[in-house]
Amino acid sequence: MGTLDKLHRQRIQYSIISTGGYFLVYILNNKSPIPLYAQLYQQIRSKVLCGKLHPGTKMPSSRKLSQDLCISRNTVGMAYDQLHSEGFLVCRARSGFYVEDLDITGLQATPNQNSYEPMRQETEPETIHYDFTYGRLSPKLFPFLQWQRVTNECLRSYKEQMVNYGEFMGERGLRREMLKYLREYRNIQCSIDQLMIAPGTQHCLMLAGQLLKTSTSTIAIEDPGFSGAYFTFTNQGFRVQPIPLDHHGLKVKALSTSNTKAVYVTPSHQFPTGSIMSITRRLRLIEWANEQDAYIIEDDYSSHLRYDVKPIQPLQALAPERVIYISSFSKILSPAIRVAYMVLPEKLARESHRLTENSPSPVPFLIQKPLELFIQQGNWESHLRKITKYFKKKHDTLLQALNQEFGDTLSISGKNAGLHLLLQIKWPMTTEELVSRAYKAGVKIHPTGKLWVESESSPHTSILLGFGGIELGDIPVAVRLLRKAWLD
Amino acid sequence: MGTLDKLHRQRIQYSIISTGGYFLVYILNNKSPIPLYAQLYQQIRSKVLCGKLHPGTKMPSSRKLSQDLCISRNTVGMAYDQLHSEGFLVCRARSGFYVEDLDITGLQATPNQNSYEPMRQETEPETIHYDFTYGRLSPKLFPFLQWQRVTNECLRSYKEQMVNYGEFMGERGLRREMLKYLREYRNIQCSIDQLMIAPGTQHCLMLAGQLLKTSTSTIAIEDPGFSGAYFTFTNQGFRVQPIPLDHHGLKVKALSTSNTKAVYVTPSHQFPTGSIMSITRRLRLIEWANEQDAYIIEDDYSSHLRYDVKPIQPLQALAPERVIYISSFSKILSPAIRVAYMVLPEKLARESHRLTENSPSPVPFLIQKPLELFIQQGNWESHLRKITKYFKKKHDTLLQALNQEFGDTLSISGKNAGLHLLLQIKWPMTTEELVSRAYKAGVKIHPTGKLWVESESSPHTSILLGFGGIELGDIPVAVRLLRKAWLD
Numbered sequence: 003m004g005t006l007d008k009l010h011r012q013r014i015q016y017s018i019i020s021t022g023g024y025f026l027v028y029i030l031n032n033k034s035p036i037p038l039y040a041q042l043y044q045q046i047r048s049k050v051l052c053g054k055l056h057p058g059t060k061m062p063s064s065r066k067l068s069q070d071l072c073i074s075r076n077t078v079g080m081a082y083d084q085l086h087s088e089g090f091l092v093c094r095a096r097s098g099f100y101v102e103d104l105d106i107t108g109l110q111a112t113p114n115q116n117s118y119e120p121m122r123q124e125t126e127p128e129t130i131h132y133d134f135t136y137g138r139l140s141p142k143l144f145p146f147l148q149w150q151r152v153t154n155e156c157l158r159s160y161k162e163q164m165v166n167y168g169e170f171m172g173e174r175g176l177r178r179e180m181l182k183y184l185r186e187y188r189n190i191q192c193s194i195d196q197l198m199i200a201p202g203t204q205h206c207l208m209l210a211g212q213l214l215k216t217s218t219s220t221i222a223i224e225d226p227g228f229s230g231a232y233f234t235f236t237n238q239g240f241r242v243q244p245i246p247l248d249h250h251g252l253k254v255k256a257l258s259t260s261n262t263k264a265v266y267v268t269p270s271h272q273f274p275t276g277s278i279m280s281i282t283r284r285l286r287l288i289e290w291a292n293e294q295d296a297y298i299i300e301d302d303y304s305s306h307l308r309y310d311v312k313p314i315q316p317l318q319a320l321a322p323e324r325v326i327y328i329s330s331f332s333k334i335l336s337p338a339i340r341v342a343y344m345v346l347p348e349k350l351a352r353e354s355h356r357l358t359e360n361s362p363s364p365v366p367f368l369i370q371k372p373l374e375l376f377i378q379q380g381n382w383e384s385h386l387r388k389i390t391k392y393f394k395k396k397h398d399t400l401l402q403a404l405n406q407e408f409g410d411t412l413s414i415s416g417k418n419a420g421l422h423l424l425l426q427i428k429w430p431m432t433t434e435e436l437v438s439r440a441y442k443a444g445v446k447i448h449p450t451g452k453l454w455v456e457s458e459s460s461p462h463t464s465i466l467l468g469f470g471g472i473e474l475g476d477i478p479v480a481v482r483l484l485r486k487a488w489l490d
Numbered sequence: 491m492g493t494l495d496k497l498h499r500q501r502i503q504y505s506i507i508s509t510g511g512y513f514l515v516y517i518l519n520n521k522s523p524i525p526l527y528a529q530l531y532q533q534i535r536s537k538v539l540c541g542k543l544h545p546g547t548k549m550p551s552s553r554k555l556s557q558d559l560c561i562s563r564n565t566v567g568m569a570y571d572q573l574h575s576e577g578f579l580v581c582r583a584r585s586g587f588y589v590e591d592l593d594i595t596g597l598q599a600t601p602n603q604n605s606y607e608p609m610r611q612e613t614e615p616e617t618i619h620y621d622f623t624y625g626r627l628s629p630k631l632f633p634f635l636q637w638q639r640v641t642n643e644c645l646r647s648y649k650e651q652m653v654n655y656g657e658f659m660g661e662r663g664l665r666r667e668m669l670k671y672l673r674e675y676r677n678i679q680c681s682i683d684q685l686m687i688a689p690g691t692q693h694c695l696m697l698a699g700q701l702l703k704t705s706t707s708t709i710a711i712e713d714p715g716f717s718g719a720y721f722t723f724t725n726q727g728f729r730v731q732p733i734p735l736d737h738h739g740l741k742v743k744a745l746s747t748s749n750t751k752a753v754y755v756t757p758s759h760q761f762p763t764g765s766i767m768s769i770t771r772r773l774r775l776i777e778w779a780n781e782q783d784a785y786i787i788e789d790d791y792s793s794h795l796r797y798d799v800k801p802i803q804p805l806q807a808l809a810p811e812r813v814i815y816i817s818s819f820s821k822i823l824s825p826a827i828r829v830a831y832m833v834l835p836e837k838l839a840r841e842s843h844r845l846t847e848n849s850p851s852p853v854p855f856l857i858q859k860p861l862e863l864f865i866q867q868g869n870w871e872s873h874l875r876k877i878t879k880y881f882k883k884k885h886d887t888l889l890q891a892l893n894q895e896f897g898d899t900l901s902i903s904g905k906n907a908g909l910h911l912l913l914q915i916k917w918p919m920t921t922e923e924l925v926s927r928a929y930k931a932g933v934k935i936h937p938t939g940k941l942w943v944e945s946e947s948s949p950h951t952s953i954l955l956g957f958g959g960i961e962l963g964d965i966p967v968a969v970r971l972l973r974k975a976w977l978d
Contacts (some may be wrong), residue, residue: 036677050769087766087798088803089768089772138654139653139654141652146649150641157637162629166959176721233849281538282592285597288597312528320598339855362825364828364852366826367827370855459900
């Protein structure tokens with residue numbers, strides 16, 4: 003009776019109850035926050051599941067058990083009721099409760115809860131002072147007070163919507179505001195039923211994949227390109243075909259031989275090279291899509307951020323029936339609000355209604371409505387102006403610092419747009435070494451390994467510097483540190 | 491010259507410029523909010539795309555064109571730069587800009603923007619006074635002030651996270667709080683790496699589908715059951731196999747013959763019948779999963795809402811390596827915040843990390859962090875107590891009203907739990923007629939057609955009454971109206 007010895011030594015109160023010829027130990031603690039009936043239920047339940055209470059055993063009557071355990075009869079009744087509801091006990095008329103005939107052989111031994119090695123937690127070493135990771139934004143640019151105001155307005159004035167499922171394509175009000183913006187600023191023409199709100203670009207890509215699945219098993223992507231597209235399509239079971247680029251953009255000729263009916267492109271600002279797809283290439287791409295009855299997925303990820311000329315007009319405006327247009331608020335407002343959107347060709351929009359009409363929009367009302375109010379009240383336009391100006395300053399500062407520190411020992415592509423520059427290093431050093439040397443100097447940079455699908459297409463060692471997150475004033479110091487780390 | 495006549499009559503200022511032997515009309519309006527250079531860019535661009543400016547045409551010099559149009563030379567320069575960036579114009583040294591040789595035959599005629607018939611907008615007729623639709627909640631129960639407080643706290647104190655991408659499995663802080671809750675209230679044991687936050691139950695189901703795709707092409711579901719599961723799996727390309735129920739729950743024997751390796755069940759409170767899967771059936775289901783190396787997807791959608799006994803313990807606690815456990819905040823807090831969660835068996839958790847490590851969580855930080863603070867500060871527990879009490883009151887009132895008005899002309903299943911009752915009508919009347927008669931009387935009810943996959947398995951006409959949204963005081967009146975509409 004080792005268990006009892008232990009209980010004795012630990013001064014734990016217990017009762018021994020004879021049931022079906024066996025003695026069973028019950029420990030009921032009335033100082034525990036768990037109610038007594040729940041403790042009793044739990045202990046009978048586990049005795050059944052581990053085989054200590056055999057199938058067919060007659061349970062003591064609630065009167066008897068309550069006396070033996072010194073608890074109220076009602077408490078035993080509640081435990082028995084629960085066990086009966088769940089099927090552990092069966093009730094025989096005028097006789098009482100019996101243990102159900104359960105086959106417990108299928109139950110695993112209680113698994114070791116700590117056997118699963120936790121994933122690496124990515125913690126920054128304290129030495130990182132400057133961060134060029136792409137995708138970060140500076141907290142200085144988020145309109146915290148305005149966002150607080152529109153959120154509170156939403157919580158005050160839209161109570162009914164705050165407790166119900168929303169529209170499956172996204173809130174109509176937000177889509178109406180987006181439509182005006184897309185018409186005016188991006189020359190995009192579509193009806194409200196072609197516009198869908200989604201929680202991120204990759205969610206849009208996944209929906210696009212679902213819509214295209216019936217017509218193609220291969221999707222072409224740019225190489226180098228956005229790894230999120232590669233992974234999303236691969237996870238959906240598509241064969242992903244990398245297509246090389248030249249300075250006009252995607253090589254449409256290579257596309258023609260690839261036997262696909264869908265291609266993912268970033269024509270306004272190719273990721274990561276930063277080139278603009280020329281109108282010649284755009285027209286050839288559209289011609290290809292028309293001939294093949296194919297679709298072009300256009301990711302306009304940094305749509306607005308152009309510092310030399312006007313933002314480049316999207317492909318969608320040229321071929322609305324061939325282009326699935328995707329963009330998001332992640333680069334211009336915040337990636338933490340999780341709002342992206344897509345404009346679908348009419349035919350696919352109809353199909354998407356069929357696909358999604360049974361599932362509510364995954365984007366919370368408490369994000370969609372504040373965003374709608376934010377746009378409607380003119381904050382979005384002023385934010386756009388402010389942020390474009392500020393990013394241009396950062397861009398110019400970074401470019402100047404790079405020229406000053408490195409001269410022509412590196413070449414820079416992707417100038418005058420977006421939130422990153424792509425550097426090609428002209429001295430012999432691997433990406434790993436560049437990254438680790440920078441890291442030791444307290445500077446984090448974004449490695450570009452994942453951007454190339456076919457490694458041979460990367461001629462030089464490339465480094466991507468994102469400037470969304472780093473503070474303006476820190477840029478010259480950070481670049482100087484990079485030069486010292488890499489060249490001294 | 492019909493165009494010019496029209497411009498004349500409408501008193502619109504225009505200029506005619508000779509280019510490459512042709513006369514082209516330009517309309518520049520300096521009262522427009524669109525800058526002059528953008529207007530000029532747009533007009534040259536469309537003339538190229540519609541073929542009015544031929545390939546190879548030499549453009550007027552910026553000096554000449556600015557004089558002819560009476561605008562600054564800089565304005566023309568900016569328009570030309572933009573056209574050059576996008577590839578409409580090519581630049582020849584010491585000669586100027588020429589129209590690129592573009593093949594525009596692939597461009598479609600501008601599509602009719604209104605050709606796409608908009609989807610039906612679901613507007614409630616004004617006559618609906620009482621709404622028994624399932625899935626609605628009453629705004630009285632959402633903690634608006636507390637939510638405002640935690641949201642503002644998040645915006646004030648977590649600025650850095652508000653502008654960055656979050657952890658792909660969901661915020662660690664929220665998952666830590668969830669883990670404590672799941673351990674204490676649902677007897678669920680798992681590590682933090684097995685717990686994933688997602689924007690809704692259907693998103694969880696979709697992820698489960700992605701994880702199971704390699705091992706099975708068929709997923710079994712309960713019939714009748716949750717239509718969202720049916721549609722999600724069907725859209726992913728699975729064959730969905732409906733399995734009949736008896737009062738113990740899913741018939742495992744039928745499952746054994748179906749050659750599937752995954753089954754979706756709602757064991758704590760079967761949707762829509764409301765029955766509890768008995769422990770006998772649970773053990774057989776686990777045995778089946780062990781034998782077949784299969785997975786059980788457990789949807790614990792109304793986990794906490796039990797009004798007679800304690801909440802029923804999940805299957806996950808019995809077989810953590812066989813069960814994908816899913817639940818959400820939609821039924822207990824709000825469906826508009828879009829937070830659900832899933833607990834994965836270790837093996838699938840590892841696989842899910844591989845699947846999702848390249849995509850940020852689709853649930854906004856501005857929802858996850860406030861929810862974490864809400865739980866951490868004890869508001870969640872008190873909300874749970876309050877809401878369970880209130881729903882029990884609604885449930886009892888509805889049950890009483892139904893007994894009073896209908897007596898034994900209908901049978902009621904799914905008592906004592908969740909947010910709905912299932913009525914089986916014993917007089918001859920179709921669902922359509924029941925719904926439309928109720929509608930005319932100002933009462934909206936939830937039709938159950940979509941719940942049965944194989945129609946023959948529904949023996950009676952069934953009606954689902956959701957009581958989450960209707961106000962407590964309105965229940966007796968609404969039920970009286972139903973009786974009058976159906977029986978008088």
